[in-house]
Amino acid sequence: xxxxxxxxxxxxxxTKRFGALTAVNGVDLDVCPGEIxxxxxxxxxxxxxxxxSVNFLEEIEEGTITFEGKEVGYVKNKHGRRHLDTPQKICAxxxxxxxxxxxxxxxxxxxxxxxxxxxxxxxxxxGQEEARHIALDMLAKVGLSEKRDVYPATLSGGQKxxxxxxxxxxxxPKLMLFDEPTSALDPELIGEVFDTIRALGKEGMTMIIVTHxxxxxxxxxxxxxxxxxxxFVAQGTPEDFFANQMEHDRIQSFLSRIL
Amino acid sequence: MKVLCGRVIRTILLFSCLLLLLAPLSRAEDxxxxxxxxxxxxxxxxLPAAIxxxxxxPFSKTDDSGAFVRSRMQVARLQFALKDFxxxxxxxxxxxxxxxxxxxxxxxxxxxxxxxKPRYVVFWEDCLRFLPNLLKGAVMTITLVFCTMLISPLGxxxxxxxxxxxxxxxxVLCWFIIWLFRGTPLLLQxxxxxxxxxxxxxxFKPFTAAILGLGLNYSAYLGEIIRGGxxxxxxxxxxxxxxxxxxxxxxxxxxxxxxxxxxxMPPIGNxxxxxxxxxxxxxxxxxxxxxxxxxxxxxxxxxxxxxxLAALIYLVFTTFFTFIFEKIEHRAGIYEIx
Ligand SMILES: Nc1ncnc2c1ncn2[C@@H]1O[C@H](COP(=O)(O)OP(=O)(O)OP(=O)(O)O)[C@@H](O)[C@H]1O
Ligand SMILES: [Mg+2]
Numbered sequence: 001x002x003x004x005x006x007x008x009x010x011x012x013x014x015t016k017r018f019g020a021l022t023a024v025n026g027v028d029l030d031v032c033p034g035e036i037x038x039x040x041x042x043x044x045x046x047x048x049x050x051x052x053s054v055n056f057l058e059e060i061e062e063g064t065i066t067f068e069g070k071e072v073g074y075v076k077n078k079h080g081r082r083h084l085d086t087p088q089k090i091c092a093x094x095x096x097x098x099x100x101x102x103x104x105x106x107x108x109x110x111x112x113x114x115x116x117x118x119x120x121x122x123x124x125x126x127g128q129e130e131a132r133h134i135a136l137d138m139l140a141k142v143g144l145s146e147k148r149d150v151y152p153a154t155l156s157g158g159q160k161x162x163x164x165x166x167x168x169x170x171x172x173p174k175l176m177l178f179d180e181p182t183s184a185l186d187p188e189l190i191g192e193v194f195d196t197i198r199a200l201g202k203e204g205m206t207m208i209i210v211t212h213x214x215x216x217x218x219x220x221x222x223x224x225x226x227x228x229x230x231x232f233v234a235q236g237t238p239e240d241f242f243a244n245q246m247e248h249d250r251i252q253s254f255l256s257r258i259l
Numbered sequence: 260m261k262v263l264c265g266r267v268i269r270t271i272l273l274f275s276c277l278l279l280l281l282a283p284l285s286r287a288e289d290x291x292x293x294x295x296x297x298x299x300x301x302x303x304x305x306l307p308a309a310i311x312x313x314x315x316x317p318f319s320k321t322d323d324s325g326a327f328v329r330s331r332m333q334v335a336r337l338q339f340a341l342k343d344f345x346x347x348x349x350x351x352x353x354x355x356x357x358x359x360x361x362x363x364x365x366x367x368x369x370x371x372x373x374x375x376k377p378r379y380v381v382f383w384e385d386c387l388r389f390l391p392n393l394l395k396g397a398v399m400t401i402t403l404v405f406c407t408m409l410i411s412p413l414g415x416x417x418x419x420x421x422x423x424x425x426x427x428x429x430x431v432l433c434w435f436i437i438w439l440f441r442g443t444p445l446l447l448q449x450x451x452x453x454x455x456x457x458x459x460x461x462x463f464k465p466f467t468a469a470i471l472g473l474g475l476n477y478s479a480y481l482g483e484i485i486r487g488g489x490x491x492x493x494x495x496x497x498x499x500x501x502x503x504x505x506x507x508x509x510x511x512x513x514x515x516x517x518x519x520x521x522x523x524m525p526p527i528g529n530x531x532x533x534x535x536x537x538x539x540x541x542x543x544x545x546x547x548x549x550x551x552x553x554x555x556x557x558x559x560x561x562x563x564x565x566x567x568l569a570a571l572i573y574l575v576f577t578t579f580f581t582f583i584f585e586k587i588e589h590r591a592g593i594y595e596i597x
Contacts, residue, residue, distance in 0.1 A: 095504025105499035109517050109594050119503040122513055151594040
């Protein structure tokens with residue numbers, strides 16, 4: 001059933017509420033294999049919540065998530081109420097979707113190599129040698145081979161984020177989610193992280209990236225989405241988006257604040 | 260005239276004979292009087308006066324009432340009581356000079372000589388006398404400490420995981436255990452387990468009861484400490500672990516709990532130091548450990564050295580454990596050093 005233009009990920013009517021607050025409000029999104037989607041939007045608009053919902057770190061109230069053509073993640077109990085699938089299923093799904101956080105969240109008690117090996121070793125139950133091999137490959141990819149034996153505390157922010165990317169990549173994910181990967185970095189360190197992401201894009205990795213770096217969005221994105229108050233307000237190719245959607249007041253005022 | 264002279268001489272001779280006959284008798288009376296005076300002086304608390312009086316008892320070869328020996332030994336004891344050990348020795352030797360085999364004098368001389376030893380020698384000898392028993396007790400104390408140190412971190416971890424578990428019955432049970440064992444005295448818990456439970460048909464050997472009481476009590480305390488440690492780990496760590504596909508258990512085991520070690524070492528070290536001393540409480544449920552041994556020695560000899568020694572052994576233990584825990588804390592946090 002798999003066809004070239006079948007979306008890898010398909011979100012339909014995703015709604016997430018925190019009490020009275022609707023953080024994500026009926027979002028639809030199709031992401032095709034190899035596509036790079038960049039989501040922008042003001043703080044509190046629900047970008048993180050949407051990404052986290054894709055990875056089941058947030059349990060959504062409404063909507064469906066279809067991954068590789070199969071609706072996943074939620075089942076109905078005998079009373080017809082839906083809830084998260086079994087932990088095993090959720091873990092299996094998560095291991096196919098990589099996620100990179102704003103604050104890196106490296107495991108401080110493991111060396112750089114240990115961080116990257118952890119997924120293959122513990123989750124995929126690969127042997128020590130194989131896991132090590134994979135991890136070294138990934139570290140080479142992010143250009144940090146020589147840092148493999150140090151602890152994260154000794155790394156710069158940019159290096160930390162690259163290790164975090166390598167850690168996610170070691171699971172060989174089919175989709176990568178980036179939640180403001182450069183927001184916690186000094187300006188001069190942003191470049192090295194984007195270089196790494198750019199290289200991933202060239203390899204054909206499917207990615208959803210939340211960022212405030214418009215230059216990067218223009219350069220890399222296949223599609224730019226503007227999100228506000230839990231909904232997608234506008235979307236289009238970068239050329240389209242930055243040329244035409246600029247008419248949109250809200251986007252304009254947002255961009256003028258950012259740029 | 261000659262006749263008169265003869266009578267006078269005869270009378271004198273007769274008197275002197277009588278005197279000679281009476282002499283021993285009158286001396287016996289004197290001796291009793293001396294002892295009486297000495298007793299009076301002692302009753303007044305005037306020991307030097309008693310000594311002076313007693314020394315008046317003369318030596319006599321024909322004396323078979325033992326008054327001389329009695330008086331000199333009494334003098335020696337009084338001098339001993341006054342801590343005049345050389346004088347006491349001299350008085351005893353007076354007796355031994357005449358009766359070299361007198362066992363009372365020989366024993367007394369030995370104890371006087373022991374008193375004359377420097378204090379540290381006496382202390383050392385007491386140590387040697389008490390140590391075997393105290394060390395036997397110390398071995399039991401250490402056994403109790405080690406068993407509790409093995410049980411309570413595991414129990415504590417279980418209780419901590421229970422407290423943060425979303426499964427209500429488990430978390431309520433763990434809350435209850437903490438509430439119960441932190442809210443009542445350990446002594447009472449030990450009494451209840453050892454003396455109270457038998458009336459419900461559950462009987463434990465003292466050792467089992469001790470381990471049970473200490474283990475549960477310390478598990479409850481460590482449970483709260485470990486829970487605090489787990490919850491102090493930044494939330495992003497759990498998310499990052501989940502994001503690479505780890506289960507809750509894997510994330511706890513591989514990511515969260517290892518990061519708590521360094522933070523937990525100081526408070527857990529504190530608890531274990533307290534534990535070393537809390538083991539003394541099990542002496543109340545028929546366990547012979549260090550405190551009980553020291554108490555026994557102290558009561559048997561009324562010698563404070565036993566207590567000092569026990570304190571020193573406790574200090575050795577607590578110092579050793581403090582040192583070990585500092586080392587472990589340093590090792591556990593090695594990754595934080597830049
Ligand atoms: N766990 C939570 N409990 C309650 N409210 C939450 C929670 N997480 C997010 N929210 C709320 O949901 C809304 C969307 O938050 P979200 O973090 O997704 O925004 P964002 O677009 O990522 O913003 P930012 O650019 O600041 O990261 C916000 O109003 C936030 O306060
Ligand atoms: Mg966010």
